[in-house]
Amino acid sequence: MFSDFRNENWQDLKCRVEAEPLPRSVYQHFENTASAYPDKEAWHFIDTETSRTWSQALELVDRAAAALHLLGAREGDHVAIMATNIEEFPTLWLALARIGAAMVPVNARYSPVEVDYALTTSDAKFFLIEDELCSVLEKLVHKAIPNERLIIIGGKGPSGYTRWRSLVGAATGVISPVATPDPERVLNLQYTSGTTGFAKACMLPHSYWLICALTHHQIAATDLARMYANTSFYYMINQRMLVQAMFSGDCLVFPKTPTTSCFIDHLVDYNLDYCTPLLGLMKQSERDKDRAHHVRISMSGLGDMSRGEQSAFHRRFHFPVQNIYGMTEYGVATYVPAHQIIELEDTGTIGFPAPFREVRIFDENGIPVASGEHGEICVRGTGMLKGYYGNKQATRDAFRGKYFRTGDIGWQDERGLFFLVGRSKDMVRRASENVPCVEVETALRLMPEIVEAAVIPVPDPVTEEEVKAYVQLKPGLTPENVPPEVIFAHCETRLAPFKMPRYLEYRLAFELTETFRVQKKKLKSESADLISGSFDWKAKKWL
Structure with a gap:
């Protein structure tokens, strides 16, 4: 297992990194990379075996920016993109960075109701969708995007819409303007379900991506060359990894649809040295290939693993897992230094404060707690979200002064290490996805036969947590x-x-509070086994 990490005290690294000059935009950073590493591979898409060098990627992005300009996209516009991990996804994101517009990534797994929600609440002006996902279009209710501003990526799908390939061809010879680099210009309206309630659009500026990427580039504490983009590009992790790769001209390798079944094969076959591991890997049968990779370091928020699981993971797969504590709203707040991974594994620590971040623990009255005492983890610093788009109340609620309120409970020891106790928000953490309970409850209550519903997380050995729903039927109705x-x-x-x-x-x-809310704490405390007596939809039987 690789262990030759740079040995740098976390405070020294923090001071050094915060003093480094940064580009003023993601596109400027991209241009710098293409100039410094023109012939190095920038990305590779496994399913199509498509590769580009950094200079080729820049040419592709500039053509895409010209096509967007021809379409009518301008600085400040919001452009929604719904796709799997295809080359057009990162290409369009960087093209939007060039013209000063903002991307609204739409999860390829969203239902029509959720797509409608994202398009309407983001004020998206254009919608680009991959052809194999077009079945959602006929089920949209609000039709927030007129047909002339709806573009299909690929050669399949319904007729009557403009094709992205045709638009790119028509833009031959067109040169789009380059927006004046501004680190505080919003580049993403990134929907997150990491807080209580319906998904909210985090306004993430260029500085967010540059700071988050530089931080990860430095805390890896080793030279990397080929990184595995094993989540959807919809999520900020892969977007951050692309910007991170620009700092040293690394290559990002994409599977079209990330799965645990191909994870190890891809690590080995594509000679990858960086990844974000999936907990489901531990449930697969062991193979000799599990250790045949060249991974130097992996990044994951594995502080939630029980004692012994972290070391078991690295013993089986033979690569160190760097604990990171982060959220879409602020990127990364704390991390375990690479050279201390083995020393601190299985302790549950989420590490020390990351560069550009100040982390504090406050009590319910906003007073900092003493070392060893529990409270809410709060984070502040430069390059964080600028608020939730179109939701001033949610923005106000999310901050305590200049500190972002994570809603998570934690504590700090005398060495300065932070520990995560639990998530206080009304949410289920299922296989790296955040599922807000209120969304599921609302869907259930929209069924005429249901008068009330409550949703809670229940532990699961594979997905971390599963969604359990309780329903109260209208009088006179039975199961x-x-x-x-x-x-x-x-x-x-x-x-x-x-x-x-x-x-x-x-x-x-249900037992209700004085404000007529279901007392979920009582539901959770009714039994040590919250699954017994339930209907299991996966197994299609009563337990």
Whole structure:
């Protein structure tokens, strides 16, 4: 297992990195990389075996920017993109960075209701969608994007729409303007379900991406060459990794649809040295190939692993896992120094404050707590979200002064190490996806036969947590009248697959608070086994 990391005290690294000059925009950073490393491979797409050097990628991005300009996209516009990991996704993001517009990434797994929500609440002016995802179009209710501003990427899908390939061809000879580099210009309206309630659009400026990427580039504490983009480019992780790769001309390798089954094969076959590991890997059968890779370091928020699991992971797969604590809103807040990974594994620590970040623990009254005492983890610094788009109240609620309130409970020891106790927000953490309970509850309550619903997380050895739903039927109705199959079929029309409940339990009534809210704490404390007596949708049986 690789262990030759640069040995640098976290305070010294913090001071050094914060003093480094940064480009003023992601596109300027991209141009610098193409100039410094023109012939180095920039990205590789596994399913099509498509590769580009940094100079070729710059040429591709500039052509895409010209096509967007021809379409009518201008500085400040919001452009929604819904795609799997295809080359057009990062190309369009960087093209938007060039012209000063903002991307609204739309999850390829969203239901029509959720796509409608993203398009309307983001004020998207244009919508580019991959051809194999076009079935969602006919199910949209609000039609927020007129047909002339809806572009299909690829040669399949319905007729009557402009094709991205044709638009790029028509833009031959067109040169788009380059927006004046401004680190505080918003580059993303990044939807996150990491806070209580419906997804909110984080306004993430260029400085956010540059600072987050530089931080990860430095805390890896080793030279990297080929990084595995093993999540969807919809998520900020792969976007950050692309900007991170620019600092030394590294290559980002994309699978079209990330899966655990191909994870190790890709690490080995494409000679990758950096990845974000998936917990589901531990559930697969062991193979000799598990250790045949060249991974130097991996990044993951594995502080939630129980004692012994972190070391078991590295013993089996033979690469160190660097604990990171981060959220979409601020990027990375804390990290375990690379040279201390083995020393601190299985302690549950999320590490020391990262460059550009100040981390504090406050009590419920906003008073800093003493070392060893529990409180809410709060983060401040430069290059964080500028707020939630179109939601001033949510923005106000998210901050305590200049500190962003994570909603997570933690503590700090006498060495300065932070520890995560638990997530206080009403959310289920399922296989790296954040599922807001309120969204599932709302979907359930929209069913005429249901009068009340409550959703809680239940532990799961594979996905970390699963979604359990409790429902109270209208008077006179019984589970025989409204069986689980009917309820799950209703949910499938309103929720993405990763938000679907797995377990269902009927209730005659709920205990409510004085404000008529379901007392979820009582639901969670009713039994040590919250699954028994539920209907398991995956197994299609009562437990």
